Amino acid sequence: MSLSRQMQSWIKGLAYHCGFSLRRLRAAKANTSGGGDYTGRVRPLLHKVDPYENFDWQTFPDNSSGWGSDSPAFAELVTEIRPARIIEVGTWKGGSALTLASQLEKLGLDTEIICVDTWLGALEMWTDQADEERFGSLGLRHGYPTLYYQFLANVCRSGRQSRITPFPIPSVTAAQWFSLHDVRADLIYIDGSHEEEDVYQDLVSYWDLVRPGGVLFGDDWSWDGVRLAVERFARESGFPITHRHDKWELRRPV
Ligand SMILES: C[S@@+](CC[C@H](N)C(=O)[O-])C[C@H]1O[C@@H](n2cnc3c(N)ncnc32)[C@H](O)[C@@H]1O
Structure with missing residues (x-):
């Protein structure tokens, strides 16, 4: 670690110790800089080590079942928006992320998809x-879900x-x-x-x-x-809800 990284880390440690909130610090920064838009890859900011490195995916079955994950809405939206970055909240085994990825490939877009999920399941899981599709898919080991590894394996199997x-x-x-980190998405x-x-x-x-x-x-x-x-959100924000196939949409004006 370089001296300046060490210094930054020491300052952060001191700030946490004193009970500072990162969000408050960030808010102060946004007020002065007006907020930015980070355009690089998010992966290196998040992961010091490649999450797929040395992962033995072949031991997992080929199973990326989900819900609404192969909707034609994904291809239509990717084609229309040509996103430079996609964020997905709720990934499960990766079905919808893989559908998005396949459309990006067809269009020759180098877009990164960031999948946010605890991989611990939602309430209904x-x-x-007795529900094999939901509870069963959590793959509890010593009481803790292993679903994340099934997701990783599905991504590896697809080569994405x-x-x-x-x-x-x-x-x-x-x-x-x-x-x-000023990370936004299209x-x-x-x-x-x-x-x-x-x-x-x-x-x-996320809005x-x-x-x-x-x-x-x-x-x-x-x-x-x-x-x-x-x-409720649409009423409060004043933006209209539209529908495309099985998905609802809210558009941010240009
Ligand atoms: C309906 S599934 C997602 C389905 C997926 N998009 C597909 O294509 O099949 C919901 C996912 O959201 C995740 N989840 C639920 N609440 C969450 C939260 N507060 N933060 C992060 N992930 C959450 C669960 O772990 C679960 O994997």
Whole structure:
């Protein structure tokens, strides 16, 4: 570690010790600089070691089942927006991320997809032990999900490791990290928790991360929690909700 990195790390340690909030520090910075837009790859900022390095993916079955993950909406939106960066909130085994990736490839776009998920499952995955698709897929080992490794294996099997970057952390915390690093995206797909308050928090947290002209969209309009949260957010922000195939959309004006 260089001297200046050591110094930075020491200052941060001191700040944490004194109870400083990174968000407050960031807010102060944003007030003076007006906020920025980081255009590089996010992977090296997040991962010091390649998350796919030495991962023995062949021991995992070929299984990327999910929900609404092969919707034609993904290809249409990628073609229309030609995003330079995509953030996905709620990845599960990677189905939707792989669909997005395949359309990016068809268009020859070098776009990075950052997948935010705890890989610990949502509420509905923990409510019925007989549900093989949800509870079973968590793959509990000593009581802790191994779903993340199935996701990693699916990405490796598809050969898309360089494009898909995992961010294994709660969605709101990830949004704070993105904001702290001035990371925004042209397409943000919201498919994490489907509980109303959680969805609303995701919308509030991610809306400011959508670049002008970009789209925030999501799955499961038929779920009360999702619909009520999106309607509430749209009412408060004044932006209209539109629908495309099975997805809802909110557009950020240019
Ligand atoms: C419906 S699944 C995502 C499905 C996926 N998009 C697909 O194509 O199949 C929801 C995912 O959101 C994740 N999740 C739920 N709440 C979360 C939160 N607060 N932060 C991060 N991830 C969360 C769960 O672990 C789960 O993998």
